[in-house]
Amino acid sequence: MKKSVSIGIFASGNGSNAESIIRACEENTLPAHVSVIISNHPDAKVLQRAQQHGIPAFVVNRKDFPDGIKFAGRLADILESHGVDLILLAGYLRKLPPAITRRWRQAVLNIHPALLPKHGGKGMYGIRVHQSVLDHSDPFTGVTVHFVNEKYDEGDIFLQSETIPVNGNDTAESLASRVLKVEHRIYPEAVKQWIDIYYNDR
Numbered sequence: 544m545k546k547s548v549s550i551g552i553f554a555s556g557n558g559s560n561a562e563s564i565i566r567a568c569e570e571n572t573l574p575a576h577v578s579v580i581i582s583n584h585p586d587a588k589v590l591q592r593a594q595q596h597g598i599p600a601f602v603v604n605r606k607d608f609p610d611g612i613k614f615a616g617r618l619a620d621i622l623e624s625h626g627v628d629l630i631l632l633a634g635y636l637r638k639l640p641p642a643i644t645r646r647w648r649q650a651v652l653n654i655h656p657a658l659l660p661k662h663g664g665k666g667m668y669g670i671r672v673h674q675s676v677l678d679h680s681d682p683f684t685g686v687t688v689h690f691v692n693e694k695y696d697e698g699d700i701f702l703q704s705e706t707i708p709v710n711g712n713d714t715a716e717s718l719a720s721r722v723l724k725v726e727h728r729i730y731p732e733a734v735k736q737w738i739d740i741y742y743n744d745r
């Protein structure tokens with residue numbers, strides 16, 4: 544019998560993408576379970592979601608550690624002790640330490656609310672991404688799931704959504720809410736494909 548993949552989610556805020564992954568696991572759409580959630584913000588809504596679903600959650604903030612090595616060590620301890628196979632970043636606004644991306648090579652994914660390589664990079668998150676799409680008069684946008692390496696939004700692209708048309712009357716907010724709906728479908732789909740390609744062969 545195939546093993547259930549253990550997923551660790553990093554999120555800084557609302558956590559609606561985390562919720563879509565949790566639900567896909569609970570509904571058995573994914574042969575996986577979310578075993579731990581890590582946030583850098585004690586008041587992030589994702590922590591309430593974790594509690595509602597009975598998922599262990601931890602707040603780990605770089606500022607509370609004297610150096611990057613101890614910070615990475617704490618993250619690695621949590622991930623190892625929950626047997627994490629796959630790390631998902633879902634609105635996580637910090638960089639993961641290189642020790643983590645090296646240890647979980649090809650097993651860290653991020654979701655970005657635009658069609659990378661456009662509208663990505665340092666500082667390009669949240670509403671700024673959608674404003675950038677409008678500022679460039681792009682006719683369409685979309686969603687990208689990519690591997691995470693040491694540089695923001697520069698890991699190999701794993702999966703992109705269909706294109707999402709930008710309407711003449713769109714604001715950054717209206718675009719964000721349309722794109723978010725697609726994110727909630729694409730991220731579980733990407734995880735399913737990741738499991739097929741990188742996990743079931745082990």
Ligand code: GRF
Nearest residue numbers: 557558559560634654655656
């Ligand atoms: C999403 O738009 C995601 O693509 C980006 O951050 C946002 C997080 O939203 N990386 P939520 O916290 O999952 O609701």
